[in-house]
Amino acid sequence: MPHDMQQAMRTAMQQMREGDLAAATATLKKNLAASPQPERDESLAVGKGQCIDGVARVVPESANEDFAGGESGPAGSCGDQVSTTGTFACRHGSRDYLMYAPREPAAQPVLLMLHGCTQSAADFARGTRMHARAAAEGYVVVYATQASRHNPNACWNWFRAADQQREQGEPAILAEMVRDVVRRFECDPNRVHVAGLSAGAAMAVNLAHLYPDVFRGVGVHSGLPFGCAHDVASAMAAMRSGGSPRTVSDGGATRPVVPTIVFHGDRDTTVSVRNAERIVGSAGPDAAHHGIAWETVNTARSTDRFGFTTTRMRGPSGRSVVERWIVHGAGHAWFGGSTEGSYTDPRGPDATAEMLRFFRERD
Numbered sequence: 001m002p003h004d005m006q007q008a009m010r011t012a013m014q015q016m017r018e019g020d021l022a023a024a025t026a027t028l029k030k031n032l033a034a035s036p037q038p039e040r041d042e043s044l045a046v047g048k049g050q051c052i053d054g055v056a057r058v059v060p061e062s063a064n065e066d067f068a069g070g071e072s073g074p075a076g077s078c079g080d081q082v083s084t085t086g087t088f089a090c091r092h093g094s095r096d097y098l099m100y101a102p103r104e105p106a107a108q109p110v111l112l113m114l115h116g117c118t119q120s121a122a123d124f125a126r127g128t129r130m131h132a133r134a135a136a137e138g139y140v141v142v143y144a145t146q147a148s149r150h151n152p153n154a155c156w157n158w159f160r161a162a163d164q165q166r167e168q169g170e171p172a173i174l175a176e177m178v179r180d181v182v183r184r185f186e187c188d189p190n191r192v193h194v195a196g197l198s199a200g201a202a203m204a205v206n207l208a209h210l211y212p213d214v215f216r217g218v219g220v221h222s223g224l225p226f227g228c229a230h231d232v233a234s235a236m237a238a239m240r241s242g243g244s245p246r247t248v249s250d251g252g253a254t255r256p257v258v259p260t261i262v263f264h265g266d267r268d269t270t271v272s273v274r275n276a277e278r279i280v281g282s283a284g285p286d287a288a289h290h291g292i293a294w295e296t297v298n299t300a301r302s303t304d305r306f307g308f309t310t311t312r313m314r315g316p317s318g319r320s321v322v323e324r325w326i327v328h329g330a331g332h333a334w335f336g337g338s339t340e341g342s343y344t345d346p347r348g349p350d351a352t353a354e355m356l357r358f359f360r361e362r363d
Contacts, residue, residue, distance in 0.1 A: 080104075081135050088180060092172040095150075098122055098143040100131035101185060108138040109191035109363060112178050112207075114200030116222075116343055117155035121145035124197070127341020128334055133352050137360065140185055144174060158202035159235035164227055166210040170203065175211045193359045195219030197334055197343060198271060205279060208258040217362045218283075219355040220262045222271050222332055225278040242274025245282035257283065261323040261358040263351045265306075265330030273326065280311075280324045306330045306348035319361050325349055 081100045088097060098121040102108060111134060115124035121143035125131060131141040146154045156163075156170060163169040174194075182189050194215050196204035201223025208218040209226040228243025229235035237243070260283035264276035297310045306327045313322040327335055327348045335351045337344030 081131060083131075088173070088177045090173060090176040090180075092167075092169065092176065095170075095173055095177065096121070096145045096147065097177065098125060098145065099140065099181070100125075100135070101140045102135075102138050106138070107186060107188045108140055109193070109359070110140045110142065110178060110181055110185075110187045111359070112174065112192075112194040112204075113141060113143045114156055114174075114194065114196030114203050115143065115145070115154075116196075116198030116200050117151075117153045119154065119197075119200075119342055123341050124200075125341070127337045127344040128197075128352050129338055130195070130352050130356075134356055137356065140181055140187055142177065142181055144177060155199040156196075156203035158199055158206055158224070159229040159231065159238075161230050163203075164206055164210075164230075171206050171210050174203070174207060175214050178214060191216060191359075191363045193217040193219070193362070195221070195355055196223065197221045198223065198332065208260065208283075212258045215258055217259045217261070217359045219351075219358070220260060220276075220279055221334055221351055222264055222268060223262075223279065224271060224275045225282050228275075228278070238275070239271050242272045242278060245278050257321060259283075259321050259358070259362055261320075261325070261355055263325045263327065263335060263349070263354075265327045265332065265335075265348075267329055268332045270332040276324055276326060280313075280322055283322045304347065306335070306345075308349050310349075320358065323354075323358060325351075325354070 080103050082103055083098065083100050085096065085098050087094055111130065113121075113124060113128070113130055115121060119127075125143050131139070131143075134141050146156050148154055150170075151157055158164075160169070163171060166172070178192055178194075181187060182192065192215055194204045194207050195218065196202070198221070201220045204218050205220055205223055205226050208215055224235075224238055224243050225245035228238040228245055234243075260279065262276050262279050262283075264271075264273045266273045295312045295314055297312070299308055299310070306329050308325055308327045311324040311326075312320045315321045330345060330348050333343050333345035334341075335345055335348035336353065337346065337351070339346065
């Protein structure tokens with residue numbers, strides 16, 4: 001990312017924290033107008049790319065290199081997994097990916113991972129180590145990647161109207177990417193999940209709302225609720241103060257509940273923790289009609305880790321339908337992650353392990 005864009009993001013985030021949303025929006029618009037325009041994504045046809053997220057800490061250049069095709073993934077193979085990179089294309093557009101699959105596929109589950117802004121798929125893989133932890137359970141793990149030509153800051157465009165519609169834009173590309181993986185590797189179509197961080201988490205929420213027939217579980221780390229923004233200004237407002245979710249109309253029919261696990265730090269200055277509550281509230285709107293009850297478990301802080309409060313919505317079977325993990329004193333980072341990647345904090349609960357446990361309960 002060019003230095004002037006980095007500086008603009010820092011200035012805009014500071015203005016937003018100071019409560020001057022208009023100035024923050026003006027800063028971003030001015031910088032975008034003065035910067036060379038990225039290649040237009042003709043499959044989306046929604047105008048200029050826009051960047052939404054905080055500023056990540058600097059990581060080695062090797063952790064953020066773009067990739068397009070190749071024999072082995074930049075994060076390396078793990079045990080009985082084989083890593084590959086490539087490009088998936090469909091009528092809605094195309095995106096690159098980094099994929100880890102078992103050497104001997106056999107009706108395994110699939111997990112789509114969506115990185116945050118300024119990250120790459122390889123960086124996200126190093127930070128979360130999701131593929132390594134999922135290897136024992138036979139997962140095919142797909143780290144989709146967003147390119148700067150689609151968004152200057154490599155953010156998933158969760159806030160655009162065209163990316164909040166079924167069979168349109170980035171949600172359609174990602175849903176088709178997963179369907180293609182299921183077909184090619186003969187995976188189990190009833191064990192497909194999605195997880196993401198920040199902008200990637202917001203896009204994961206979009207996918208859960210738009211494609212409940214594809215995704216059986218969703219992991220949301222420091223994200224935002226569906227339909228809470230429609231442009232840069234409303235996105236920044238939702239990030240700062242919490243966004244109001246938009247419901248999905250399905251002709252009067254009851255929308256299927258996609259089991260959801262949410263992680264958020266209560267000292268997150270990039271995406272307000274209020275969004276966690278609103279994601280949970282919209283994840284199971286018909287919970288009262290399914291015999292679901294809330295249960296809260298408090299845990300104490302240790303000397304070297306963050307404390308956290310877990311709230312679970314359990315169904316008649318006793319399994320969690322929705323979980324909310326609020327990490328006390330923590331900021332905008334993947335909890336329990338590796339410092340080899342950006343946006344990670346090894347303290348607090350192990351988000352990778354807990355998401356896999358949550359998904360396992362769905363299978």
